[in-house]
Amino acid sequence: MVQLTINGIKVNAEEGMTVLEAAKSVGISIPTLCHLKNLDPTGACRICVVEIEGFKGLTPSCAYPVTEGMVVTTDSPRVRKARKTIVELLIENHPQDCLICVRNKNCELQDLSEQYGVREHRYVGETKCHAIDISSASMERDPAKCILCGRCVRVCHEVQKIGAIDFTKRGFTSIVTTPYNKGLNVSDCILCGQCILVCPTAALREKSSIKEVANALYDRKKYCIAQVAPAVRASLGEEYNMPLGTDVTGLLVTGLRRLGFKKVFDTNFAADLTIMEEATELINRIQNGGSLPMFTSCCPGWIKYVEMNRPEVLDHISTCKSPHEMEGAVLKSYYAKKMGIDPADIYVVSIMPCTVKKYESNRAELSADAMPDVDAVLTTRELVRFFKTAGIDFNDLPESEFDNPLGESTGAAAIFGTSGGVMEAALRTAYFKITGTELEHLEFEEIRGMAGIKEATVKIGDLDVSIAVVNGIGNVGPILDEVQNGTSKHHFIEVMACPGGCINGGGQPIHQKPEKVAKRVKALYKIDENAKTRRSHENESVITLYREFFGEPNSHKAHEILHTEYFDKRKIFKN
Amino acid sequence: MHSKIFESYQPNDRSALIPLLQDVQNIYGYLPENALRDISDFVKVPLSRVYGVATFYNQFRLTPLGENIIRVCRGTACHVKNSANILFALETELGITAGQTTRDKKFTLEVVNCIGACSIAPVILVNDDYHGRITVKDIPKILKKYQTVKKTETAEVMK
Numbered sequence: 001m002v003q004l005t006i007n008g009i010k011v012n013a014e015e016g017m018t019v020l021e022a023a024k025s026v027g028i029s030i031p032t033l034c035h036l037k038n039l040d041p042t043g044a045c046r047i048c049v050v051e052i053e054g055f056k057g058l059t060p061s062c063a064y065p066v067t068e069g070m071v072v073t074t075d076s077p078r079v080r081k082a083r084k085t086i087v088e089l090l091i092e093n094h095p096q097d098c099l100i101c102v103r104n105k106n107c108e109l110q111d112l113s114e115q116y117g118v119r120e121h122r123y124v125g126e127t128k129c130h131a132i133d134i135s136s137a138s139m140e141r142d143p144a145k146c147i148l149c150g151r152c153v154r155v156c157h158e159v160q161k162i163g164a165i166d167f168t169k170r171g172f173t174s175i176v177t178t179p180y181n182k183g184l185n186v187s188d189c190i191l192c193g194q195c196i197l198v199c200p201t202a203a204l205r206e207k208s209s210i211k212e213v214a215n216a217l218y219d220r221k222k223y224c225i226a227q228v229a230p231a232v233r234a235s236l237g238e239e240y241n242m243p244l245g246t247d248v249t250g251l252l253v254t255g256l257r258r259l260g261f262k263k264v265f266d267t268n269f270a271a272d273l274t275i276m277e278e279a280t281e282l283i284n285r286i287q288n289g290g291s292l293p294m295f296t297s298c299c300p301g302w303i304k305y306v307e308m309n310r311p312e313v314l315d316h317i318s319t320c321k322s323p324h325e326m327e328g329a330v331l332k333s334y335y336a337k338k339m340g341i342d343p344a345d346i347y348v349v350s351i352m353p354c355t356v357k358k359y360e361s362n363r364a365e366l367s368a369d370a371m372p373d374v375d376a377v378l379t380t381r382e383l384v385r386f387f388k389t390a391g392i393d394f395n396d397l398p399e400s401e402f403d404n405p406l407g408e409s410t411g412a413a414a415i416f417g418t419s420g421g422v423m424e425a426a427l428r429t430a431y432f433k434i435t436g437t438e439l440e441h442l443e444f445e446e447i448r449g450m451a452g453i454k455e456a457t458v459k460i461g462d463l464d465v466s467i468a469v470v471n472g473i474g475n476v477g478p479i480l481d482e483v484q485n486g487t488s489k490h491h492f493i494e495v496m497a498c499p500g501g502c503i504n505g506g507g508q509p510i511h512q513k514p515e516k517v518a519k520r521v522k523a524l525y526k527i528d529e530n531a532k533t534r535r536s537h538e539n540e541s542v543i544t545l546y547r548e549f550f551g552e553p554n555s556h557k558a559h560e561i562l563h564t565e566y567f568d569k570r571k572i573f574k575n
Numbered sequence: 576m577h578s579k580i581f582e583s584y585q586p587n588d589r590s591a592l593i594p595l596l597q598d599v600q601n602i603y604g605y606l607p608e609n610a611l612r613d614i615s616d617f618v619k620v621p622l623s624r625v626y627g628v629a630t631f632y633n634q635f636r637l638t639p640l641g642e643n644i645i646r647v648c649r650g651t652a653c654h655v656k657n658s659a660n661i662l663f664a665l666e667t668e669l670g671i672t673a674g675q676t677t678r679d680k681k682f683t684l685e686v687v688n689c690i691g692a693c694s695i696a697p698v699i700l701v702n703d704d705y706h707g708r709i710t711v712k713d714i715p716k717i718l719k720k721y722q723t724v725k726k727t728e729t730a731e732v733m734k
Binding site: 157162163164165166167168169170178179180187188 | 608611620621622623624625626627630631
């Protein structure tokens with residue numbers, strides 16, 4: 001323990017703590033910009049400077065460790081002046097377009113400007129001028145709004161280990177960009193959107209589909225159907241000041257109906273369907289000697305990563321489409337036929353916590369007769385904006401239920417939104433399929449939580465099934481090496497590109513605190529616990545779907561509609 | 576052509592990045608994109624970071640040099656003697672900005688901080704020739720001289 005004084009308060013801090021952390025532990029807040037929790041400090045922005053007795057200059061508190069007897073002042077005229085100057089200089093080299101900015105009222109630069117009372121332009125000079133990169137289907141990059149804090153760079157390199165963007169050039173011309181300043185669409189980017197979540201301004205943002213969805217909703221010929229991903233219901237409430245981890249399913253359904261969607265279905269239905277297909281595929285591979293281990297295919301970011309970097313393992317990936325694509329495909333085949341609607345008139349909109357899903361919905365192979373399975377994808381953040389535009393007061397909405405038959409789901413589907421969830425859901429069904437008896441204890445605690453790689457062995461009948469869950473694409477490297485060397489002992493591996501799973505996806509409400517993610521996860525596990533049925537094979541609508549349409553899991557028809565293929569894209573991206 | 580340079584380095588060693596970049600530049604006179612990709616694979620550093628390092632340091636260039644290199648001194652003495660105008664005139668005359676190469680690959684225009692010839696300010700250096708106390712009017716004449724001149728040594732290295 002180290003004892004120090006901060007603003008006259010005696011603080012007992014652990015050795016190795018930074019001044020910033022010590023101050024926070026006693027309720028003293030110091031502003032930060034470049035700081036990211038759990039990553040090494042860079043001390044780049046200097047907004048966190050404090051005065052330390054005996055030091056000549058100001059010290060960045062995010063990078064300076066506490067020492068015995070240290071006397072720190074976090075708020076003095078000198079500190080305030082320094083911070084204000086930093087904010088003023090940043091603002092002067094930033095577009096003055098807050099009124100029409102997508103991050104208006106949700107911008108850290110704006111907050112700091114308010115906090116330090118910036119009321120005039122004191123430094124007028126040359127401002128940087130960069131083109132917006134709209135090349136990718138999921139994201140936009142607006143370097144003119146970048147304040148060079150480097151958080152996106154560190155998330156991309158250190159957390160996700162992709163390294164698609166970095167600082168280039170120097171001084172006034174310095175810019176965070178891709179190699180050769182090319183479009184994100186031809187870079188190493190997997191479009192996971194983790195950089196959007198940490199961006200303090202609007203330099204990184206999703207590509208909005210609100211306009212095209214609104215146009216479809218006003219088009220009388222179109223039969224608009226919405227579907228909602230599991231992770232959205234656990235996070236949307238945050239944007240309406242509800243407590244963290246509030247389940248807003250009922251409100252969400254009403255809200256979407258009021259936007260004009262004819263039907264509101266649940267992606268969880270398709271999650272159950274995915275489990276039926278994926279568990280059957282896994283059992284087939286184990287019993288008939290297919291490529292093992294098998295990887296999950298729910299995460300399009302993960303798929304994009306493999307196609308660009310490790311095409312050698314493509315045959316290890318389950319051929320199942322991701323749940324929302326399955327839902328779309330079923331809507332435009334089974335449901336259209338059943339209801340007598342022309343599939344060409346159906347417009348499927350997915351509400352997703354994910355930016356990559358936008359790219360995924362554009363993939364040519366995820367379509368039938370030149371009609372995409374899913375027509376548009378809205379992220380959680382876009383939906384909030386759409387509600388605002390449509391004058392829907394979310395907090396005061398009555399609750400309502402999903403439409404049927406594609407709205408019914410089990411608890412197993414709800415946990416798809418969190419890391420380890422797909423695995424858990426698949427095991428529940430695989431157990432039944434192999435042994436013919438139901439699993440008694442449904443919770444697999446070993447594969448829950450935020451660890452990077454979670455491994456376990458599950459005894460199913462006579463078979464010891466070895467499983468692994470990769471939480472965040474940054475942790476997938478060693479697992480992939482094992483698979484390529486043929487030394488992998490696993491049978492089934494789940495990979496989610498975002499740390500924590502979809503619940504922390506790139507389309508979720510902007511946040512900076514990891515504890516928020518944990519609360520969202522709890523909401524999903526609670527939905528599972530309280531669900532009437534908790535195993536995908538018990539979903540009555542799914543059973544009916546198989547009886548009326550597909551026959552059985554992995555049937556020829558199911559393969560045609562619910563499965564897809566992957567391509568070696570290394571040549572496109574690495575040359 | 577540059578595959579030999581990797582022989583003297585350990586793979587996956589990040590600290591070899593800058594020496595490797597220097598070696599590649601010694602071969603080609605600049606850093607071609609495919610060489611950066613090979614270096615990125617060799618040292619296991621993302622291409623974005625390799626590119627970041629290559630654009631950070633002034634010693635590295637990403638485009639081939641022209642036959643003649645014009646270095647405009649923008650040091651203090653030359654600045655006082657209106658070297659900003661000289662630079663502007665050169666840019667206008669060549670139709671490029673500092674750091675670029677003309678389309679016919681004849682001239683590369685660069686800015687340097689001081690070439691240590693303050694007594695003859697404002698000064699420009701074309702290849703190895705100093706042109707001191709010049710005015711804007713002298714520029715077309717100087718350029719014309721090098722339009723027809725044979726390839727210089729610097730250009731020879733590149734071949």
